[in-house]
Amino acid sequence: MQVIYRQRLEQVRNKLAEQKLPALIVFSRANVRYLTGFSGSAGVLVVGQDGWTWLVTDGRYKLQSKEQTKGTGVKISIARMTDKVLANILNRTKVKRVGFEGRYCTVAFLDRLKSELKGAKIRLESVTGIVEDFRAVKDEGELNFIRQAAQLADAAFEHALKVMRVGMTERELAWEIEAFLRTHGADAIAFAPIIVSGERTALPHGQPSDRKLQKGDLVIMDLGAMVNGYCSDLTRTVVIGRPKDEQQRIYKAVWEAQQRGIEALSANQKGKKVDSIVREVLDKHGFKKLFMHGTGHGVGLEIHESPSLGQRSKDVLKPNMVVTVEPGVYVPNFGGVRIEDLVLVTNGTPEVLTRSPNPPKILSV
Ligand code: ZN
Ligand code: ZN
Numbered sequence: 001m002q003v004i005y006r007q008r009l010e011q012v013r014n015k016l017a018e019q020k021l022p023a024l025i026v027f028s029r030a031n032v033r034y035l036t037g038f039s040g041s042a043g044v045l046v047v048g049q050d051g052w053t054w055l056v057t058d059g060r061y062k063l064q065s066k067e068q069t070k071g072t073g074v075k076i077s078i079a080r081m082t083d084k085v086l087a088n089i090l091n092r093t094k095v096k097r098v099g100f101e102g103r104y105c106t107v108a109f110l111d112r113l114k115s116e117l118k119g120a121k122i123r124l125e126s127v128t129g130i131v132e133d134f135r136a137v138k139d140e141g142e143l144n145f146i147r148q149a150a151q152l153a154d155a156a157f158e159h160a161l162k163v164m165r166v167g168m169t170e171r172e173l174a175w176e177i178e179a180f181l182r183t184h185g186a187d188a189i190a191f192a193p194i195i196v197s198g199e200r201t202a203l204p205h206g207q208p209s210d211r212k213l214q215k216g217d218l219v220i221m222d223l224g225a226m227v228n229g230y231c232s233d234l235t236r237t238v239v240i241g242r243p244k245d246e247q248q249r250i251y252k253a254v255w256e257a258q259q260r261g262i263e264a265l266s267a268n269q270k271g272k273k274v275d276s277i278v279r280e281v282l283d284k285h286g287f288k289k290l291f292m293h294g295t296g297h298g299v300g301l302e303i304h305e306s307p308s309l310g311q312r313s314k315d316v317l318k319p320n321m322v323v324t325v326e327p328g329v330y331v332p333n334f335g336g337v338r339i340e341d342l343v344l345v346t347n348g349t350p351e352v353l354t355r356s357p358n359p360p361k362i363l364s365v
Contacts, residue, residue, distance in 0.1 A: 002071030004141065008035050008134065009053055009072070015130055016049040022095040023048045024130060025086065027104035030301040031131040033229060037068045044082055045074075046089055046098075056085050083109060087116035095122065102126030129306070136298050136306040137320045142230060143344070146299070146322055149190070149232035150342050150353040152225035156180045157236055157356045160221055161365055166240060170195045170208035173221070181225045190224030190231035190303045201237070201335040204293055204328055215241045218335040219365075224303060231303045233324050234354045235340030238363045247337075250329050251362040253285035254337045258358075261295055261309075261325040265343055265350040271313035278327045287329045296324040299342060321345045322353070337362075 012035065016024055026032055026045040033039050035047070036055060043057035043065065053074045057065050065076050079085040090098060100110075114124065138146065159180045164173055174195040181189050196206040201218045213219065222235040237254075239247055261278040275295040282291050294310030299322050307315030309323060317323070326340030339358065344351040357363065 002037075004139070005035060005037050005069070005072040005074075009047060009074075011134055012047050012131060013049050013051070015134075016047070016099070019099070019127075019130075021049065021097060021099045021125070021127070023090070023093065023098045024127070025098060025100040025105075026131060027101045028131070029104075030305070031101070031104075031135070034131060034135050034301055036072055036074050038065050038074075039068065039229060040064055044086060046086065048093055048095065052093065054089050056082050056089075058082075083112040083116050086113055087120070090117065090122055091120050097123045097125065099125050099127040099130070101128070101131075103128055132306045135300055136315075137318055138300060138322055139320070142300065143320070143322070145228040145230035146232060146342070147353055149186070149225045149227040149230055150234070150355075152181055152184060152186055152227065153223055153232040153234040153342075154354055154356045155184060156223055156225065157221060157234060160223075161238070161363075164213065164219070164240075164365060166213055166215055168213050169210050170197055170200070170213070171210060173213070173219075174208040177221070177223050181223070186225035186227060187229070188226040190226045190233065194220065194222035194235075196220050199333060199335055201337070202330045202332050204330055204336070204338070213240060216244070218247055218337065220336065220338055222338065222340065224299075229301050231299050231301070232354065233299050233303060233326075233340060233342055234356060235326055235338045236356055236358070236363070237337040237339060238365050240365055243362050243364055247335070248362055249285075250287070250331065250335075251337045252360065253282055253287055254327050254329050254339050255358070255360050256285075257281035257291075257327040258325055258339045258341070261327060262341065262343055262350055262352060265317060265323065265325070265345050267317060267319050267345060267347055269317045271307050271309040271315040271317065272311055274309045274317075274325075275311055275313065278325070282327060282329060290329045290331060291327055292330065293328065296326055296340075298323050317345045319345055319347050 296309035328338030330336035
């Protein structure tokens with residue numbers, strides 16, 4: 001494992017050399033974990049272009065940080081005042097320009113760091129995406145964890161189908177899923193399950209409520225597991241009892257859009273293009289403007305990461321990226337449908353990692 005972290009740190013150093021940045025301060029927890037293996041809740045990493053790496057964390061993680069970063073060449077500093085220690089490291093290493101992850105740093109922390117550095121003539125520059133771009137392409141070890149997380153999500157969905165019944169609340173169903181994931185090998189849930197029913201399915205990201213499931217309801221279940229830090233993401237929409245024509249019509253359009261979206265995933269494809277293809281299918285079925293989120297997102301150490309499949313995306317797909325394809329149609333005061341799978345981009349046909357049944361007609365339970 002240590003070899004992998006050394007390689008990842010080396011990739012970052014090469015990138016820093018390209019950008020003529022002598023050092024990078026990494027604030028994102030997922031990025032710190034990706035580069036060093038350290039999974040604590042507090043820790044800042046400084047990567048120097050010429051070979052040194054410091055991890056600054058606090059006393060709670062003294063043992064853990066040492067164990068997890070063994071053999072990676074990362075030096076550890078246990079500190080109560082992260083800003084002070086960071087300033088010391090930067091002063092000692094005599095770097096003049098330092099990139100920092102502005103997206104993951106508070107204004108308050110930056111102010112304190114700047115005041116600690118006063119007089120040192122070090123220029124701090126906010127940078128984005130340096131580590132995230134590497135994270136977007138998964139290696140075999142990472143894929144292995146994502147596959148396990150996907151299998152667990154499938155098993156949890158199967159469990160949900162078994163236990164769901166009229167009269168049960170959305171919250172109860174959400175808990176069934178959460179408990180299943182936690183007792184079947186997940187280190188955590190990837191996110192709180194989104195369980196909505198009836199008219200509430202028109203809320204793309206509604207929170208489970210005390211509403212009781214009823215006959216004729218659409219039910220959206222969006223869930224994911226975390227295995228060794230890696231997430232999965234799965235959504236299915238089912239109907240309780242016999243589907244109404246309109247429910248079936250919406251479902252069919254979303255299903256078709258999702259199939260076209262999955263087929264469109266290939267190396268060198270633009271994220272924006274995949275979204276356009278999906279959107280066109282829904283427009284054709286008369287659901288223009290009722291799909292108000294992006295088609296998909298990368299999944300890995302974070303549930304939402306690079307690349308993105310949406311109209312504002314500038315990302316280009318590469319083999320071994322893992323993305324979701326999750327079109328939805330949301331009709332106010334009626335209900336909605338979303339179907340989501342986790343998909344591996346390859347040099348050929350994409351591989352759908354979540355394997356829950358995904359029939360062209362809505363599943364009735
Ligand atoms: Zn989801
Ligand atoms: Zn998703």
